[in-house]
Amino acid sequence: MKILITGGGGFLGFRLARTLLARGTLGGRSISLITLLDGAFPSGVENLQKVKAVTGDVSDEKAIAGVCLPDTDAVFHLAAVVSGAAEADFDLGMRVNLKGIETLLEQMRRISPAGARPPRLVYTSSVAAFGGDLPAVLDDSTIANPQTSYGAQKVIGEYLISDYSRKGFLDGRSLRLPTIVVRAGKPNAAASSFASGVIREPLNGVISECPVAPETGVWLLSPGRVVDAFIHAWELPPETWGSQRWLNLPGITASVAEMVQALRKVAGDAVAKRVVYKADARIQAIVKTWPVNFRTPRALAMGFKPDADVESVIRNYIADEKIRI
Secondary structure (H helix, E strand, C coil): EEEECCCCCCCHHHHHHHHHHHEEECCCCEECEEEEEEEECCCCCHHHHCEEECCCCCCCHHHHHHHCCCCCEEEEECCCCCCCHHHHHHHHHHHHHHHHHHHHHHHHHCCCCCCCCCEEEEEEEEEHHHHCCCCCECCCCCCCCCHHHHHHHHHHHHHHHHHHHHHCCCCEEEECEEECCCCCCCCCCCHHHHHHHHHHHCCCCCCCCCCCCCEEEEEEHHHHHHHHHHHHHHHHCHHCCCCCCCCEECCEEEHHHHHHHHHHHHHHHHHCCCEEEEECCHHHHHHCCCCCCCCCHHHHHHCCCCCCHHHHHHHHHHHCCCCCC
């Protein structure tokens, strides 16, 4: 079993690689090699057995051809320009988010063996697929109507994957991710970065300047749960997906105020007081288009799982990062 992870040097991509290495198998088959494609990698990647780190651009045809080979069994496409950056730089978002998936799909089509099982792809989409006039609670029948460039690029990717799957060129599955909380490391350019920041920074003894109001809601999922979802999505048989190749992942809804209150319960008042509110109109304009309340019966029936509550998300982050409080 040979696996390709684009965006493999990022927080989720690298965590996925380490989780797969620890499991040793995917779909019941032993993993022989995991190739990571990204612009940079965390320290220590060179010490991992069965891992090959390749520096490259997902929109570069030669780079993709060099890592997505005829013996590649599984592809996890995580590489992307995040929401805030894609909105600020339209050309960059279109090149990485749209040309990147187009380039990868064409390469997978080229390596797809005639008359045999096609390579299988898991694609990370986003709840930024939704926007505009939305119902109070979204469900699997809610129509995608993105109101950001990032959301539009992700939805186009979903449609392409559905059509390439329909044609038998590959076996694709698109997961619409909630906001991932808590992301370790430094803040990134995603408009949703504040959702991790209001927990991560205070636990690190740093002031967190939250750009949105306390009542702002977030549909969230922890890193551990989303990595489990990537693997589960790949391992599900094709007939489980049918003709609907996209899925809203389950999550939990919490306001920023509720997240800070959970932080207070876990780590104390002094830590929670490190969250201060400093409005940012650009971030607010993006975030307000995102939905926060979902019903996800299809995902739950297929075996995907949300976190129990925000408090458990915070406690898991503290345990993962070995933070003393």
